[in-house]
Amino acid sequence: MNIRAVREGETEVLVPVHLEDVSFPPSQAPVFYNPAMELNRDISVAATAAFVKELSARRNMALSDITYVDALSASGIRGLRIANETGIHATLNDWSEDAYQLIRQNIGHLGLEDRVEATRRNANVLLHENRYNIVDIDPFGTPAPFLAAAARSAVHLLEVTATDTAPLCGAHLHSGIRKYSAVPFNNEYHSEMGVRILLGKITRELSVNDRAMSPLLSHATRHYVRTYLKIDKGAKRTDSMLEQLGYIAHCPSCGSRQAFSGIALFIPKECTRCSSERILAGPLWLGSLHQPEFCNMVLNEIENRNLGTKEQARKLIELCRDELDVPMFYDQHIICKRIGVSPSEIEGFLTALRDRGFAASRTHFSGTSFKTDADIGKIEDILFSLR
Template identity: 70%
Template sequence: MNIRAVKEGKTDVLVPVHEEGVSFPPSAAPVFYNPAMELNRDISVAATSVFAEKLSERRNIAIEDIRYLDALSASGIRGLRIANEVGVHTTLNDWSENAFELIVRNIRHLGLQERVDATHKNANVLMHEKRFNIVDIDPFGTPAPFLAAAARCAVHLLAVTATDTAPLCGAHLHSGIRKYSAVPFNNEYHAEMGVRILLGKVARELAITDKFMVPLLSHATRHYVRTYLEIGNGAKKADEMLEHIGFILHCTPCGFRQILPGMAVNIASGCPRCSSEALIAGPLWLGKLHDIGFCGDVLKELERTEPGTKEQAKRIIGLCMDELEMPTFYEQHLICKRLGVSASGINDLINTLKSRGFAASRTHFSGTSFKTDAGIDEIENIIMMLR
């Protein structure tokens, strides 16, 4: 296996490379390493650092005594950066023999023998055997097979990446149903649908063992979904968490949507606005996706550490921080197309909504999407006025 040194953040890591002149995707390498996920890792390091500091203060735990697990490490670059740049005690695990050998080599290369353990196990077995303050699940593909074990293993923070956005967002409907025990939508807000389907699945796994979650930061970026969830214990809190599980009714012809909280709900078959057949998605997470204070601290950490993707990361976190908490967003261009008019500037639309007494914000999901508590009738009237 050929390797080369790369630097991400403040960490020099050895990663696999293919032979010169040979081209193949990252997934075909002897050990998986994707340079395009540097943005994901930059945010991960900042978010983990912020959480570790708060955990250290609240629980009176030294940073180096906080236990972090990178359960599906591959090249190990994420966990190595966490160990080197955050300072927590890190366990890097991978089932691949090649990955394990590279991880061990990188630990020696960085001089992290006292701070990092390497294990060569099935991730689910390891997570059932031990508990960690922070558990990070970042598989190649769906995290679904690992969520039950991760929900039991994580004591204070669970971070999850899902790159199977087609099942999560409804493009591969039956695959999404099988993996997440929920029906997703493939519509204009499919990116948010993926986040909420994932969070709904994690919440149900946590509730089985009387645990609950508080989302700190969740974003859909490029081809993946990423979430950071603070974890706690208690049957009452778990019951309260499940109150944020429910369904979304959506009418494709007219754009009407309705939020329906509850694990079992009474749903009309027709759209209340135009009587067309309405679609139902869920069960999924209807609660908040972000904690404003946490996002603000992550922004400060990104500013302080200046990672390679600093500006991109700051933009994502800033938009997440300012997003309204309500489920679903509207896509301005889709509404304009349905009305047969040209779109105004997105900021003009949002400012006009606010001037009419509605809450409104941009979203991190796309540059032409917005959230508002205005109904579709009010939105269409304002768009027609601005045309």
């Protein structure tokens, strides 16, 4: 195999020469290395570093005693960077013989033999047999086949990437139902729908083992969803987590939406605003997507590290931190098109919402999206007033 060195962050890794300039979605990417995912990896290093520093201080653990596994490693670049740039112990696993050999070569290249172990095993078997402080699942496509094992293996932090955004966001409805045991739908807030469908699935997998999660950071970026989940144990915590599952009732006619907490409940199909028939999505996660304090810790790591996507990563995490904690976002352009007015400048519109006593924020999902506790009627009234 012809290889050459590439550098991300503070880590130089070996990759196959013919893959160097490839940049397309992971579901179609070569096995070993996808440069387009550097932002994902930069944030992963910063988020993992923020978490392990807190874990080390709280548990009085040496960084080298904290265990991390990348169960689907490919070239191993993510796990190699995390081990090299955070100081924790990493296990890098891949079923492919070529990937396994390249991981071993990279471990030697970086001189990480004392803190990085390469394995070639079925990912689910590895996770069912072992416990790790941090479990990272980053497959090509859906993480669904690995979530049960990952939920059992992760002791303190679970990190998950999903690149099958079409099933998650409702574009491939039946595939989404099969993989995530939930009904998504594909509308203007489909990206947030994908995040919450994924979190709902993980919630149910964790609950089987009386385990609970708290989202520290979750984002939908381009063709993937990524989430970082703090893990706790105990039936009471699990029951409290499950109370944050529910459904979204959406009216395609007027754009109103309503959240309903619970798994088995009656939801009227008639829209309370225009009497049209609503559609339902779920079960999905209705709780927080981010913890602002953790986002600040990640931002501090981003500022103090040599990252190739520093500016993009900073902007993304700041938007996540400042998002209003409500489901789901609105799209200003979609609403304006429906009611026949021209969109106003987004910051001026958010100020108008706040001036009328409502909470409002931009979101990381798109430049025209916003969150508010105002209902659709109040939003439309304000948009009309800004004409």
